[in-house]
Amino acid sequence: xxLSVGFLGPLGTYTHQAAHEYFQDSAIYNEKRTIAxxxxxxxxxxxxxVPRENSIFGSVIETFDGLKVLKEGFIQGEVILKIQHxxxxxxxxxxxxxxxxxxxxxxxxxxxxxxxxxxxxxTTSTTASTAAAAETVxxxxxxxxxxxxxxxxxxxxxxxxxxxxxxxxxxxxxxRFFIIGxxxxxxPPFKTLRPTHALIRLIPTSSAHKETSFDLTELLxxxxxxxxxxxxxxxxxxxxxxxxxxxxVVLSTQNPSEWPEQVSxxxxxxxxxxxLAESIGLW
Amino acid sequence: xxLSVGFLGPLGTYTHQAAHEYFQDSAIYNEKRTIAxxxxxxxxxxxxxVPRENSIFGSVIETFDGLKVLKEGFIQGEVILKIQHxxxxxxxxxxxxxxxxxxxxxxxxxxxxxxxxxxxxxTTSTTASTAAAAETVxxxxxxxxxxxxxxxxxxxxxxxxxxxxxxxxxxxxxxRFFIIGxxxxxxPPFKTLRPTHALIRLIPTSSAHKETSFDLTELLxxxxxxxxxxxxxxxxxxxxxxxxxxxxVVLSTQNPSEWPEQVSxxxxxxxxxxxLAESIGLW
Numbered sequence: 001x002x003l004s005v006g007f008l009g010p011l012g013t014y015t016h017q018a019a020h021e022y023f024q025d026s027a028i029y030n031e032k033r034t035i036a037x038x039x040x041x042x043x044x045x046x047x048x049x050v051p052r053e054n055s056i057f058g059s060v061i062e063t064f065d066g067l068k069v070l071k072e073g074f075i076q077g078e079v080i081l082k083i084q085h086x087x088x089x090x091x092x093x094x095x096x097x098x099x100x101x102x103x104x105x106x107x108x109x110x111x112x113x114x115x116x117x118x119x120x121x122x123t124t125s126t127t128a129s130t131a132a133a134a135e136t137v138x139x140x141x142x143x144x145x146x147x148x149x150x151x152x153x154x155x156x157x158x159x160x161x162x163x164x165x166x167x168x169x170x171x172x173x174x175x176r177f178f179i180i181g182x183x184x185x186x187x188p189p190f191k192t193l194r195p196t197h198a199l200i201r202l203i204p205t206s207s208a209h210k211e212t213s214f215d216l217t218e219l220l221x222x223x224x225x226x227x228x229x230x231x232x233x234x235x236x237x238x239x240x241x242x243x244x245x246x247x248x249v250v251l252s253t254q255n256p257s258e259w260p261e262q263v264s265x266x267x268x269x270x271x272x273x274x275x276l277a278e279s280i281g282l283w
Numbered sequence: 284x285x286l287s288v289g290f291l292g293p294l295g296t297y298t299h300q301a302a303h304e305y306f307q308d309s310a311i312y313n314e315k316r317t318i319a320x321x322x323x324x325x326x327x328x329x330x331x332x333v334p335r336e337n338s339i340f341g342s343v344i345e346t347f348d349g350l351k352v353l354k355e356g357f358i359q360g361e362v363i364l365k366i367q368h369x370x371x372x373x374x375x376x377x378x379x380x381x382x383x384x385x386x387x388x389x390x391x392x393x394x395x396x397x398x399x400x401x402x403x404x405x406t407t408s409t410t411a412s413t414a415a416a417a418e419t420v421x422x423x424x425x426x427x428x429x430x431x432x433x434x435x436x437x438x439x440x441x442x443x444x445x446x447x448x449x450x451x452x453x454x455x456x457x458x459r460f461f462i463i464g465x466x467x468x469x470x471p472p473f474k475t476l477r478p479t480h481a482l483i484r485l486i487p488t489s490s491a492h493k494e495t496s497f498d499l500t501e502l503l504x505x506x507x508x509x510x511x512x513x514x515x516x517x518x519x520x521x522x523x524x525x526x527x528x529x530x531x532v533v534l535s536t537q538n539p540s541e542w543p544e545q546v547s548x549x550x551x552x553x554x555x556x557x558x559l560a561e562s563i564g565l566w
Contacts, residue, residue, distance in 0.1 A: 055523035227499040240338035
């Protein structure tokens with residue numbers, strides 16, 4: 001029986017591409033309209049695939065805001081894709097026709113320099129995904145609107161062509177995607193894993209009381225694992241400027257078999273100090 | 284002679300309000316169209332004021348992307364404002380008229396729940412500032428467009444009224460703003476300061492070679508000061524997934540007179556280990 005995978009759709013998004021790279025033909029793919037909906041689909045599906053961070057425009061805020069309140073899911077893998085953005089228009093449209101460029105905010109952010117130099121007069125408007133932008137242009141009756149998206153979109157939607165290719169601000173443009181599995185005891189993971197990474201989600205409770213009493217240096221000493229990435233987002237509580245932290249930790253010894261236990265011990269140390277901490281991924 | 288201050292304009296933005304709270308009547312205020320232009324204005328003006336982070340929607344990406352390449356400026360202060368968003372429309376417009384809501388992406392992000400619940404069919408579009416959104420609505424010939432902005436905007440632009448007040452997702456909504464002074468030797472700071480905070484900008488050079496060789500835990504040990512906030516943005520280099528880090532450090536002893544020297548020593552320790560590090564603020 002095939003796996004069911006929810007992803008940030010429609011068909012033709014980079015997330016679709018990443019999901020296919022991981023699951024190939026072993027899955028049925030369910031397109032979701034937003035990152036939040038893709039994460040919510042874990043209530044019904046086996047896996048969700050969402051973008052995590054891009055090498056030009058950084059972390060994807062909507063994904064981390066979803067991970068703040070993630071209950072059903074557990075990160076089980078990561079895929080890295082090379083991203084090549086195109087400016088896609090209605091057939092026949094020229095640069096001088098365009099007065100509005102639409103795309104996901106990440107893609108607009110990755111092409112800022114191109115937009116300032118080549119389309120300084122155009123307004124920008126955000127869409128839920130890059131492929132949704134292509135779809136909107138495809139349905140438009142006028143030539144004045146362009147989308148930033150993957151080149152594959154011109155084969156998926158009607159009446160489109162590529163006006164410019166590789167328009168991102170740096171040639172080396174990569175996006176990391178999280179493969180998130182449903183939390184379920186009896187189910188074996190899709191791939192047999194020897195995990196070397198983990199993601200720790202943490203709210204430092206002490207910082208609710210006094211700003212300067214929270215010290216990241218102390219926190220990392222308590223974790224006592226190699227932390228290679230840290231993101232913070234406002235915590236889902238009413239106290240202002242209290243953050244949820246996401247810490248990616250990585251195995252630094254030669255003993256992968258001990259890794260899950262090392263992560264568990266670290267979580268226990270954090271809880272002993274009063275922090276709200278849990279592991280939300282192991283890959 | 285009055286000081287000259289560039290801020291994210293136009294008049295009526297929250298940044299304008301923050302700038303006025305800090306400099307009062309001692310300054311001439313110069314409105315800038317974007318955060319990037321406000322930072323660039325330090326080439327000609329004495330100070331720039333830009334938003335740093337909001338308690339609901341987190342760090343302001345455009346500000347940190349500007350700080351990555353900041354050359355002329357040095358952060359000299361911080362202002363915290365309570366933010367109260369309004370839904371502002373053309374006089375006479377009702378909820379049922381609205382099919383498009385415009386504002387700065389931060390304000391849209393702070394009112395996501397309101398938009399989903401009260402205007403689920405409306406599209407959103409980003410503007411360079413909240414007050415620019417109000418200005419656009421003011422000039423519109425139709426009733427179908429609404430702005431999210433400060434209530435003060437209805438007194439600054441014509442033909443507007445407030446349709447809903449306090450529409451942010453949490454009642455406690457605050458924004459921190461950076462007060463950035465021009466780097467200049469002979470000039471005394473606006474206020475006599477006893478700084479207790481600093482912002483360290485850092486690119487860990489070792490991570491350019493091998494992903495897992497970079498360890499945040501090691502880095503914080505080298506800094507050896509209390510780190511209370513950390514942000515990361517993709518570094519302005521072509522190597523993918525190499526970050527620029529911004530670390531806010533805070534005095535933890537009772538000796539404020541030693542603080543600038545403590546920060547300098549920390550920077551030297553970082554450079555000794557091969558990192559690109561400098562202090563870009565002291566307040």
